[in-house]
Amino acid sequence: MREDRDGITAFVINLYNVLIRVAFVIAGIPKSDLSRFSFFDTVAVNIGGDIFTFNDMENGILRANSLPPYHLTKPFRKGDRRENLALSRVDPRIHFALNCDAKSCPHVKKYTAKGLNDELQASALEFCENKNNVFIDVANGELRLSKIFKWYMGDFASSRGVLPSQVSKYLTGTDKDSLDQLLRKGDIRVDFLNYDWKTNDSDSKTFG
Numbered sequence: 001m002r003e004d005r006d007g008i009t010a011f012v013i014n015l016y017n018v019l020i021r022v023a024f025v026i027a028g029i030p031k032s033d034l035s036r037f038s039f040f041d042t043v044a045v046n047i048g049g050d051i052f053t054f055n056d057m058e059n060g061i062l063r064a065n066s067l068p069p070y071h072l073t074k075p076f077r078k079g080d081r082r083e084n085l086a087l088s089r090v091d092p093r094i095h096f097a098l099n100c101d102a103k104s105c106p107h108v109k110k111y112t113a114k115g116l117n118d119e120l121q122a123s124a125l126e127f128c129e130n131k132n133n134v135f136i137d138v139a140n141g142e143l144r145l146s147k148i149f150k151w152y153m154g155d156f157a158s159s160r161g162v163l164p165s166q167v168s169k170y171l172t173g174t175d176k177d178s179l180d181q182l183l184r185k186g187d188i189r190v191d192f193l194n195y196d197w198k199t200n201d202s203d204s205k206t207f208g
Helices: 005-026 033-042 054-062 081-085 092-096 116-128 163-170 173-185
Strands: 044-047 050-053 134-137 142-145 189-192
Touching: 005 054, 005 116, 033 050, 033 054, 050 054, 050 081, 054 081, 092 116, 116 163, 134 173, 142 163, 163 173
Parallel strands: 142 189
Antiparallel strands: 044 050, 134 142
């Protein structure tokens, strides 16, 4: 199982994106920060006899059993057999593929084991070329980023100061030229954009 990294990654991303919508219908849509915290920690599915929450799928498996944002413990504790499914390292591009149905989330796409690298790179480029996710203000020396980069900063870069050079990897054309220009000047101010949690499933009940 552990050897099939691309197969596991593609399967879990696809499953996560489908189950979010199923969970909204069955359990309801979380409408507050507290209810979202509870939703991702408690709404779960049985996969092959093991129970997985959305946090287990994202942070336990895809993020190599890393600490979720605003949590004090990792998803899989020592002795948990589900830890065997955790990937050995994090590919930060998964954050451009996972969709919790919020308006600020990346678009939903189908991922395959065979084409995963190219598919994740395409999703990264698409997400980062959107000015609502990555906005470069050359005149003021500012880089404004989706909060995804704040919540999972450790997956992308070793520090906030290193983040701009890592974001540049997911840009092309004039956007990349503009950010690279700021990088050459140095002293880039990094800010984070508001995250729009509204969904298109307005007819579903409220969770919590």
